[in-house]
Amino acid sequence: MTEERPGGPRAWSAARKGVRSRLRLTSLRLRLVVVFGLVALTAAVSASGIAYWLNREAVLTRAQDAVLRDFAQEMQNRAGALPEHPTQDELQHTAGQMANSSQRFGVLLVARDAGGRTVYGSSGGLAGFELADVPESLRTAVNKQQKVTSANKSPYHLYWQRIVEDDTPYLVAGTRVIGGGPTGYLLKSLEPEAKDLGSLAWSLGIASGLALIGSALLAQALATTVLKPVHRLGTAARRLGEGKLDTRLRVSGTDELADLSRTFNAAAEALEKRVADMAAKEQASRRFVADMSHELRTPLTAITAVTEVLEEELDAEGGTIDPMIEPAVRLVVSETRRLNDLVENLMEVTRFDAGTARLVVDDVDVADQITACIDARAWLDAVELDAERGIHVALDPRRLDVILANLIGNALKHGGSPVRVSVRETEDAVLIAVRDHGPGIPEDVLPHVFDRFYKASASRPRSEGSGLGLSIALENAHIHGGHITAANSPDGGAVFTLCLPRDASAPAEPESRDPDGPGGRAGDGSTGKDAKGRA
Structure with a gap:
């Protein structure tokens, strides 16, 4: 019979695939523990399997050799003393004597009596040992006469086979008496040996489990030792990334x-x-x-x-x-x-870079502030204002004027009139959009529009502006806690949108100057009196 042990090759392969799929989602510590455990389990199972197989073969071979040796001796001494054509009683008596040997096995003797009939003699044990209990292949081999040669001096040999019936292992063997006489078969239960081997398997299994637990504990200790420097390195790397450049690691060892x-x-x-x-x-x-x-x-x-x-x-x-x-x-x-x-703009930029720029906050009406900015620069005929009065914001009026002068002046210079300025409010901010009706902003210029001294065209290195206007406008928005974005309108033209919080009396720290600021056109250098062109 072919038996497949639980946890055979297919089950083990599937288990390993499942473990690998889960390991990909776990921490390094758990991976180390699992790998150590798998190595220890593989080693323990391999060693236990080899030990079990070697002991199994040794136990079965020892028991089998003792039984076959005793059976051969009994066949030679007792069955060989029978006449060539014995009676059934003679066979029965001899089988009983043979079964009383030290190995205690069942015996079945088969012969032909004087009348040519097949007679059987069976020992009383093992619930009546019958010829049907002997495998056909074994009977064929036992009764097959071999050619006698110098290498083979006997026409008949002793054959044996292990079988399993009702989960109980048996040893079946058979041979014929040389020179004429009965054919004898034995049936020996190997259940005691199977129980011993079962106890051995349990012992080896428990030993494998203990080895797995021990390896897991050892792996945990080793992982802690190995990963502690890695953890310190990760912490130091995070501190270094946070700007703490004086971070250093304590070095010990030579590994x-x-x-x-x-x-x-x-x-x-x-x-x-x-x-x-x-x-x-x-x-x-x-x-x-x-x-x-x-x-x-x-x-x-x-x-x-x-x-x-x-x-x-x-x-x-x-x-x-x-x-x-x-x-x-x-x-x-x-x-x-x-x-x-240019000099005034440079001084303003240095104040932003040095962090000395400060707000002088006042409560202003946004619509009035935009109107004053447009009126001071005589832009009333070129600018359309869409803003309701009564929208009050706490901010620095001078800096808002600088922002508006740059955005509106830039739109008039490069987009052409009419320029539309619209204001809308949200729950915690005010949005001021400045839109022109020009050709829009080239896509390659958008990422650099707030860069200092950015030239939209290399063929025009000079311009009427300083090239710092939009950069200063963005810095003024940042110091209020707001920001400016630039984009192209689907209907044509460019749109600059200024977003300011309703209360800039306690603004966040000014944002860092990002050379790759929001997209838009290169800015001019106007900060108040005149709206100059972009650089």
Whole structure:
């Protein structure tokens, strides 16, 4: 009979697939424990299986050899003493004597009497041992006469076979008496040996279970030891990512984890030095811009005064300026104004970069503030306002004016009139949208519109503006706790949307300057008086 043990190859393969699918979703610690457990279980099961198989063969072979040896001896001594054609009583008596041997097995003797009839003699044990209990293949082999040669000196041999009936293992064997006589069969129960082997299997199974538990505990201890440096490394990496560049790992030992800790410390030290150098250079650059802008203001004041006198002389009737040099004078006047705006914008940018920009908050009516901005720059005929009065917001009026001047001036310069300014309010914010009816913003320009000094076209390196207008507008929105977005309208034209909180009296920290700010067009440099063109 073919039996398949529980947990055979198919079940074991399926179990391993299930374990692998679950391990992918678990922590590294659990993976280590499971892997250790699987290795220990595989080793324990393999060792137990080999030990069980070797002991099983040893136990069965020992019992089997003892029975077959005793049976062969009984066949030779007792069955061989029978006449060539014995009677049934003689067979029965001899079978009983043979069954009383030290091995206690059942005996069945088969012969032909003097009349040629087949007679049987069976021992009384094992509920009547019959010829039908002997496998056909075994009977065929026992009764087959072999050719006698120098290598085979006997025409008949002893054959045996193990069978299982009603979950009980048996040993069946048979042979014939050489020189004429009965054929004998034995039937020996191997149940005692099977019980011994069952006890052995239970013992090995318990030992495997204990080995699995022990390996799991050992794996847990080893995982804790191995993963502790990994945990420290992860914590240090998070602290480094949070900006704590002085984070270092304690290094002990000479293994791979110690090498990894040394590498991390070296990388952290190099990063700290690089960031410190960059911060120092950035600070020096900001200080240079601030100092330069401050130093330029004194000579610019004098130059501006002179250019104003020259401009008045140009506009006055009967001026004394030679018409041949009038274009040069006007160029000097316009460039002086542009330089003055640039210096003012640079100083404003340095205040944002240094974090010294502050709000002077007041309660303002948004519609009145927009109207004042438009009226001060004589844009009433070019701008349409859609805003209800009564929408009050706590903000810095001067900075809101700077934002509006840049957004509206930029729309008039590059989009053309009419420019529409609309205001709508939400539960906790006010949205001011400035839309023009121009060609819109190229898609490749949108990501850079708030960059400082960004040039939308390389063929136009100069423009009337400073290139800082929209950047300053965005910074002013950030310091209020708001933001500005830029996009193209489905109906044509560009739309800049300013979102401000209703109360900027306690704004969040100004947002960092992102060189890849929200999309839109490159901004101009106007901060108040005039709306200059974009860079």
